[in-house]
Amino acid sequence: MKILITGGAGFIGSTIASACLDAGHLPVVVDDLSTGVLPFVAGRVFYCGDIADPALLRRVLAEHPDIAATVHCAAHIVVPESVADPLRYYRNNVAKTVDLLQSLTDGGCRRVLFSSSASIYGRTADFGVDEDCPLEPASPYARTKAMMEQVLADTAATGRVAALSLRYFNPIGADPRLRTGLQIRRPSHALGRLLDAARDGTAFTITGTDWPTRDGSGLRDYIHVWDLARAHVRALERFDVVVPSGYRALNVGTGTGTTVRELVAAFEQVTGAGLPVREGPPRPGDVAGAYARVGRAQQALGWRAELSITDGIRDALAWLEVRDAVLGAGG
Ligand SMILES: NC(=O)c1ccc[n+]([C@@H]2O[C@H](COP(=O)([O-])OP(=O)(O)OC[C@H]3O[C@@H](n4cnc5c(N)ncnc54)[C@H](O)[C@@H]3O)[C@@H](O)[C@H]2O)c1
Incomplete structure (x- = not known):
């Protein structure tokens, strides 16, 4: 199968492209490299440009009339940034996706798999959420999703x-073959900040302790x-069975919730070293969080998460060892 992947030069899109290749499918990537990087599309079919550019999309669909489906990952993704500059987020994630959908429907490309987010859910008593739980997105970023x-x-x-829509929970780790990983040098999520603290020898701040x-x-x-x-x-591979027509959303998580303090303990276990920890207030747009109820995804996709938090931390650490070499000195 040939698959169009928007945002395929970014962290998640490039990993999906690798998984497609490993499964015998051919990814065709469209990315404007606003946060994505060229080394992640090296040797891959790649078009540099904006998802909202109809001429670019016409060209891609004309050159690849056999594209079977689109995986739409392209977006801006930083919650505090979306609080500070919501218009930029609504423009890129909403308005430009509308333009992309127009190009896809004009081109007869009807299967769409959308990168959605667990951040759209409201809080539940036990933090578990299934697909029917009410949506209460708490930040401009989450509202775009x-x-x-x-x-x-x-x-x-x-x-x-x-x-x-696949509602991603909190992705960590890297491609186990280390073709790609997190390209951002100062990620704002908890594991990224843990890695920074360990490397810099500084304290890790738990943002929100109440x-x-x-x-x-x-x-x-x-x-x-x-x-x-x-x-x-x-x-x-199962698209027409999972969504023969219409619309569907599935949670993609492990089914287990882990607190930031538990993540710190797992990190210390993997590295074998203690880490000084400070406590601070939540950041703008932060939420208590949630874990996925994953029964529907397991049933619909015949899939379940197999790798552990320890695997994720280990692969993130392994990626850090090769990251600068993969990204190049200027990456
Ligand atoms: N990383 C997470 O924690 C997380 C969690 C839930 C959902 N998601 C979703 O997964 C998707 C991928 O996230 P990621 O972590 O890989 O982020 P990322 O920033 O690494 O990837 C996004 C990619 O989209 C590209 N892009 C952005 N706007 C574009 C545009 N207008 N035209 C063309 N390309 C454009 C960027 O250059 C980048 O390569 C996003 O839609 C995000 O909302 C991410």
Whole structure:
């Protein structure tokens, strides 16, 4: 199968492209390299440009009329940034995705798999969420994802697309073969900041210690990015069974919640070294968090997460060892 991957030069899109290649499918990447990097598309079919450029999309679809489905990963993704500059986020994640959908429907490309996010869910008593839980996105970033799900559902209702939103929980780790990993040098999520603190010899700050979780720190469902990528391959291979028409959303997580304090303990276990920890207030847009109820994804996709948090931490550390060489000195 040939698969169009928007944002395929970024962290998750490039890992999905690798998983597609390993499964015998051919990724065609469109990315404007705003946060993505060229080394992640080296040797791959790649078009540099904006998802909202209709001429570019026409060219891609003309040169690859056999594209079977689109995996739409391209987006801006930093929650505090979206609080500070919401218009930039609504423009890129919503308006430009509408333009992309127009190009895809004009080109007769009707299967769409959308990178959605667990951040659209509201809080539940035990932090577990299934796909029917109410959506209460708490930041402009999360609202862009919830809005796009609505746009996809409305468009799918016309029959012009069949759309599947995969609601990612918290991806960690790297491609186990280390072809790609997190390209951002100062990631804002907890594992990224743990890696920074360990490398710089500074304290790790737990941002938010008064959440109503078992130890007061935020709770997340950390899923290895390779498991996440494998879920996409399954979804693509089963697309017409999972979404014969219309619209569907599935949680992609491990089914287990881990607090930030527990993540710190797992990190210390993997590295074998203690890490000084400070406590601070939550950042703008932060939420207590959630873990995925994953029964539907398991049933629909015949998939389950197989890698552990320890695997994710280990692969993230291994990626750091090779990252600068892969990205090049200027990366
Ligand atoms: N990383 C996470 O924790 C997480 C969690 C849930 C959902 N997601 C979703 O997964 C997707 C991928 O995230 P990621 O972590 O790989 O981020 P990333 O920044 O590494 O990747 C996004 C890619 O999209 C590209 N892009 C952005 N706007 C574009 C545009 N207008 N035209 C063309 N390319 C454009 C960027 O250059 C980048 O390569 C996003 O949609 C994000 O919302 C990520």
